[in-house]
Amino acid sequence: MAVQVEPGSGDRGGEGSRAVELAPPDPPSAAVPTAGDIAAAAEAPVPGYHPELERIEIQLLLEGIYRHYGFDFRSYAYASLRRRIWKRIDADRLKTISALQDRVLHDPSMMERLLLDLSINVTAMFRDPGFYVAFRRDVVPALRTYPFIRIWHAGCSTGEEAYSMAILLEEEDLYDRTRIYATDINEVVIRKAKEGIFPLDRMQEYTQNYLRAGGTRSFSEYYTAMYDGALFAPRLMRNIVFSQHNLVTDRSFAECNVILCRNVLIYFDRNLQQRVHKLFYESLPIYGYLGLGSKESLRFSGFEDNYEPVDRREKIYRKIQ
């Protein structure tokens, strides 16, 4: 991703020309608006409620972020984006999206905070245990027949699910011949993932998940409890390659036997989802597996006919054409 941070670029001038660029391609007749028109546009059916104005403000904010910093959130799902933007506005005690735009464009540290808000996905080890049960039952037998296994975990966040997959494959005696490419748009979470340290207070929940996911050992074998966190065994890390990758702008980097992308695409709008599904389709060989989140669907992906369901409930698919 091209990140162009230009410190001190607050005074850029040329406002007029940029306003022209942002105007719709075919503006309605060039009549000069009257005071009455302006009042009518500002009048909301319910006082203080301007959903269309808010949408304009969000579009301007995202356009500004894209053109100044290079991060492209313009095709993210609007409802979640809107919620995350307002959380940042409230946390910084601002009043409007336009005020946030002012801060974001002139203060790179504000952009960094907003970037974390907009791009981090919450996750857990062995999230949706049923998925791992199905993976063991339906996918592992096929993987056994491969001399070398490549898994792409797209949108891995802080790495919990990549470590979960490493544990599962170690228990199935497949980990020695596996490489997990775990990628995320956000470098901060990738650095965190590489540390392999997760909060101690979540180990009880993760142990429960692990057992329900069909774990065959004792979960505590996999980590060392330290003062400030649970350090996962370095042997789990050895075949995971964590790297920064942007699903919106970057291309495929390898052919993979399995692609896991769970609860990441829900943050994208339908068009962007379709583009990412194209990327996944092109990165899988025939009979390659695709694992989505439990409430995600191939129905609107444009590629539904190219896959067959392996486990309908857990959203595991296999590419057939």
Added chain:
Amino acid sequence: MIAVGASWGGLKALRAIAHGLPPHFRVPITFVQHRSKESAGLRDLLQDCTALIVCEVEDKQPIMGGYIYLAPPDYHLLVDGDEFSLSVDEPVRFSRPSIDVFFESVAERFGPEAVGVVLTGANEDGAEGLRQIVARGGRAIVQDPRTAESAIMPRAALRAVPEAHTLPLERLTPYLISLATSDESMRPRRGSNDEARA
């Protein structure tokens, strides 16, 4: 859009509402019920008592009349244009799905065409969302706390929206039906269910 939030004791209340809705009911209605991550049986329990189609929402599912939509466990549910959208953002007030999150997005999307219904529950989720539905011109209905299995949630909703319409459970569904038939703005604007399926 009729948005219904329930927590402790919600199963009985939701079943009563589902049971009372006629097969030709065409206003989209959505249930957000707090439940454990792994609970999968709620859809079937609701489907058993209604002629409408009960559907656990998937990401980007179009919103149509003739359905009872159910928020899936362990996701936040939102509306986005004419579709549903999901998120795994942090739980809000320890809940995912959060009734507040859903109601806020319904308020933003549907404005005066939104109806928020807060039912039984032992926490205060839904109160803030109901306030926002009303602030954006929508209607508020709260189950009469005296008839709720747990009165905490309806009481909190009434503190946030004192002018909300308060009804005992058995009169709730008839009221929703009368709203749906009398109020032009409540009718779905995008064709009927049958057209959408074709």
